[in-house]
Amino acid sequence: MGDYEPKILTILCNWCSYAGADLAGTSRIQYPSNIRVVRVPCSGRVNPQFIVKALRDGVDAVWISGCYPGDCHYITGNYFARRRFYVLKDLLEYVGLEKGRIHFSWVSASEGKRFADVATLVTEEVKKLGPRKKFVKRR
Amino acid sequence: MVKKIREIARKLLEEGKVDVVLGYEKGTEPLSERPFVARTVEEVEKLTYSPFAIQNLATYLPRFNNNKVAILARGCTTRAINVLISEGQIERDKIYVIGIPCNGVIKTRELRESIGEEIEDVSIQNGEIIIKTTTEEKKVKFEDWLNISCKYCEYPNPLFYDVLVGEEVKPRGGGYPDVEEYEKLDEDKRWEIFEAEMSKCVRCYACRQSCPMCYCEHCFVDSTEPRWVEPGFDKTDLESWHLIRVLHMAGRCVDCGTCELVCPEGVKLLFLTRKVARDLKRDFDYVSGLNPEKPPFFGEFRYDDKGDFIL
Amino acid sequence: MKRIPLSDLKRIHEALKSYGSVWVRKKNAYETAETPEELLSTVSKVKKPAKFIFLPEEEPLLAFVQDGKNVTFQEVIREAKGVIFGIPPCEAKAISLLDLNFLQGEGEDVYYKKRRENVLLFGLACLAPDSRCFCTTFGYGPFTESFTDIFGVVVDDVLLFEGITEKGKDLVKNLDVEDAKGEELKKLEAMKKEITERVKKLDIQGIQGKLARMMDSEIWDRISSSCLGCGACTYYCPTCYCFDIQDVERPNWGYRLRTWDSCMFTLYTLEGSGHNPRPELKYRWRNRLMHKFNYYPILYQEFGCVGCGRCIEVCPVNIDIREILMEVKNEPICA
Numbered sequence: 144m145g146d147y148e149p150k151i152l153t154i155l156c157n158w159c160s161y162a163g164a165d166l167a168g169t170s171r172i173q174y175p176s177n178i179r180v181v182r183v184p185c186s187g188r189v190n191p192q193f194i195v196k197a198l199r200d201g202v203d204a205v206w207i208s209g210c211y212p213g214d215c216h217y218i219t220g221n222y223f224a225r226r227r228f229y230v231l232k233d234l235l236e237y238v239g240l241e242k243g244r245i246h247f248s249w250v251s252a253s254e255g256k257r258f259a260d261v262a263t264l265v266t267e268e269v270k271k272l273g274p275r276k277k278f279v280k281r282r
Numbered sequence: 283m284v285k286k287i288r289e290i291a292r293k294l295l296e297e298g299k300v301d302v303v304l305g306y307e308k309g310t311e312p313l314s315e316r317p318f319v320a321r322t323v324e325e326v327e328k329l330t331y332s333p334f335a336i337q338n339l340a341t342y343l344p345r346f347n348n349n350k351v352a353i354l355a356r357g358c359t360t361r362a363i364n365v366l367i368s369e370g371q372i373e374r375d376k377i378y379v380i381g382i383p384c385n386g387v388i389k390t391r392e393l394r395e396s397i398g399e400e401i402e403d404v405s406i407q408n409g410e411i412i413i414k415t416t417t418e419e420k421k422v423k424f425e426d427w428l429n430i431s432c433k434y435c436e437y438p439n440p441l442f443y444d445v446l447v448g449e450e451v452k453p454r455g456g457g458y459p460d461v462e463e464y465e466k467l468d469e470d471k472r473w474e475i476f477e478a479e480m481s482k483c484v485r486c487y488a489c490r491q492s493c494p495m496c497y498c499e500h501c502f503v504d505s506t507e508p509r510w511v512e513p514g515f516d517k518t519d520l521e522s523w524h525l526i527r528v529l530h531m532a533g534r535c536v537d538c539g540t541c542e543l544v545c546p547e548g549v550k551l552l553f554l555t556r557k558v559a560r561d562l563k564r565d566f567d568y569v570s571g572l573n574p575e576k577p578p579f580f581g582e583f584r585y586d587d588k589g590d591f592i593l
Numbered sequence: 594m595k596r597i598p599l600s601d602l603k604r605i606h607e608a609l610k611s612y613g614s615v616w617v618r619k620k621n622a623y624e625t626a627e628t629p630e631e632l633l634s635t636v637s638k639v640k641k642p643a644k645f646i647f648l649p650e651e652e653p654l655l656a657f658v659q660d661g662k663n664v665t666f667q668e669v670i671r672e673a674k675g676v677i678f679g680i681p682p683c684e685a686k687a688i689s690l691l692d693l694n695f696l697q698g699e700g701e702d703v704y705y706k707k708r709r710e711n712v713l714l715f716g717l718a719c720l721a722p723d724s725r726c727f728c729t730t731f732g733y734g735p736f737t738e739s740f741t742d743i744f745g746v747v748v749d750d751v752l753l754f755e756g757i758t759e760k761g762k763d764l765v766k767n768l769d770v771e772d773a774k775g776e777e778l779k780k781l782e783a784m785k786k787e788i789t790e791r792v793k794k795l796d797i798q799g800i801q802g803k804l805a806r807m808m809d810s811e812i813w814d815r816i817s818s819s820c821l822g823c824g825a826c827t828y829y830c831p832t833c834y835c836f837d838i839q840d841v842e843r844p845n846w847g848y849r850l851r852t853w854d855s856c857m858f859t860l861y862t863l864e865g866s867g868h869n870p871r872p873e874l875k876y877r878w879r880n881r882l883m884h885k886f887n888y889y890p891i892l893y894q895e896f897g898c899v900g901c902g903r904c905i906e907v908c909p910v911n912i913d914i915r916e917i918l919m920e921v922k923n924e925p926i927c928a
Contacts, residue, residue, distance in 0.1 A: 513850055
């Protein structure tokens with residue numbers, strides 16, 4: 144299992160989580176390079192279909208991070224996102240996709256260390272699960 | 283009951299109150315009670331009703347937007363109408379609702395296939411379905427062949443109506459034992475069952491077209507920019523198609539069961555839609571189609587929404 | 594006519610295997626058989642028709658690979674070889690109708706051809722037409738042998754058969770079998786008469802000419818009233834052949850995929866500009882009926898329907914093409 148380096152699609156909201164990641168970087172805090180960041184204006188922009196498609200296309204895991212409830216730059220975006228993520232995560236785990244492949248977090252712009260911690264946590268969990276076998280399009 | 287339906291329909295058409303009456307008529311297939319659009323007083327004579335009427339008639343409402351329509355509606359049909367109204371697809375004052383309390387519909391396709399032989403005659407008496415084939419007479423219990431959504435239906439009576447045909451019935455008390463049973467299974471077993479079911483799909487889209495909630499002119503599955511689901515029959519495409527459709531149904535699906543009942547390949551879909559319906563009820567106290575004024579589930583939020591899964 | 598006891602089918606199986614794959618009737622689809630017992634299928638109407646052997650639900654046409662500035666193409670033509678054993682006359686006729694479209698003239702489809710040209714049709718008479726069947730409407734019946742390479746009938750516990758085409762006669766020639774007995778042939782004739790009469794024949798006299806004058810009729814609105822616009826009828830229809838071609842793209846390579854498509858879908862004639870000549874379901878319904886009962890006869894002097902009744906069985910709302918044909922026939926037209 145030591146060789147398995149998962150590719151984790153990481154969607155970060157511009158105003159909080161992405162800024163938090165930036166802070167981790169400028170503070171020289173190390174975190175795993177398995178995360179592949181995509182910046183979005185708000186976690187509320189994330190369409191659950193992105194996650195389904197990404198998983199199908201072979202990504203090892205998906206991690207979406209936004210602002211804390213109440214702190215959203217667009218006031219309410221992350222509240223809507225929270226409902227969507229709830230339904231999506233539950234449905235995918237219900238049909239038998241391994242628990243631990245989809246993660247959500249709230250990370251604020253000032254939490255550089257926390258960003259690195261969550262990134263490490265997510266990567267470790269996914270590493271433990273090993274390469275993906277279910278729901279990956281082979282051709 | 284049938285006489286009353288015809289009487290009401292006749293009067294509505296004669297008085298010009300409606301342009302068409304959406305109801306059911308006896309089909310040419312055994313165990314078939316198919317949707318029928320009656321436009322004249324003569325056609326009204328064909329209207330009938332039975333527990334073989336599997337199609338949710340609300341699906342037809344958006345296409346009659348320019349007409350005044352009378353619709354034969356049971357509990358789930360009125361819920362679907364509420365959702366369509368709340369989403370701005372139809373207007374309440376353009377429809378005349380002939381409410382009909384419902385005791386449940388039968389899994390007609392499954393039953394027909396299980397009989398195997400040519401069915402000549404069918405009747406329902408005393409809680410039994412009596413099927414006469416060319417060689418014998420088979421009796422099956424009505425309850426055994428009920429659509430799963432009907433078995434646990436909490437809204438059998440129309441939520442609103444302009445006229446009611448028949449006596450109101452007792453709800454069956456809710457519950458989601460089918461979902462709970464599947465949930466208890468081991469993760470890999472659940473995936474095995476899910477994949478096996480989805481593999482049967484032939485992408486005919488009967489489920490989508492029969493669903494009152496699927497009225498999008500441009501469905502995501504046909505999208506090429508971005509390409510959410512690729513063409514073809516790769517298992518992951520079939521799985522994506524159904525998973526995303528269920529996501530789009532969240533908070534909108536009224537659990538009428540039509541999708542699974544009409545599927546020509548018998549793909550099980552309700553174990554997915556009912557799971558989401560149960561979770562929304564349990565964790566958000568949300569039931570679709572009860573109030574046309576209420577915004578859709580994803581269209582609102584509460585500060586204390588469930589979020590313990592978020593790191 | 595030759596005869597072989599059903600208990601001796603192993604020899605037929607061996608002979609068929611020498612041609613390649615042996616497809617037999619299974620409940621849901623035609624599938625390849627490994628054992629001789631499978632030849633004795635009790636399934637009378639296979640749900641998914643035989644067209645999928647020649648026109649698969651999905652098939653790659655070609656692959657393209659990018660290597661720097663170069664793109665190479667690779668043709669992917671999957672051939673088929675073997676025998677379809679037990680194909681009923683309706684399906685065999687359907688294949689012949691597909692052949693008219695895919696094998697003739699300039700429009701010859703190499704993918705279809707490579708799958709069709711090396712597959713023999715060993716037909717078996719249909720002994721159990723069901724209530725939906727109306728094959729005799731189209732000038733043939735459950736015992737018609739003309740669309741097959743070899744045609745057989747199961748009479749009691751014996752299979753009577755004969756070669757119809759040159760290829761079929763070749764296969765029969767190499768089998769060490771006896772001639773059919775007189776009384777067996779008599780029984781066959783009796784069965785043929787009895788079973789053929791069981792099929793309810795529709796009177797569609799003049800329907801093609803009538804349809805040709807009904808483009809603007811109001812009937813299309815009524816006919817398509819309860820239609821949901823799904824594709825179930827077109828998928829299971831043995832003569833429907835609409836397909837879509839799309840490119841599936843990957844980072845450095847991709848492939849062109851042909852998949853089944855349906856004329857009932859909104860996308861059917863949606864053009865790149867956004868214009869759709871058939872924007873409403875009623876126009877697509879009109880097209881479907883015209884295609885089968887007007888355009889096909891004009892092009893090929895054959896109706897594009899074989900009267901198998903699958904569309905009636907799978908339709909979620911039980912639209913019955915027989916009723917529609919009768920409605921069309923009885924519809925008054927103001928010339």
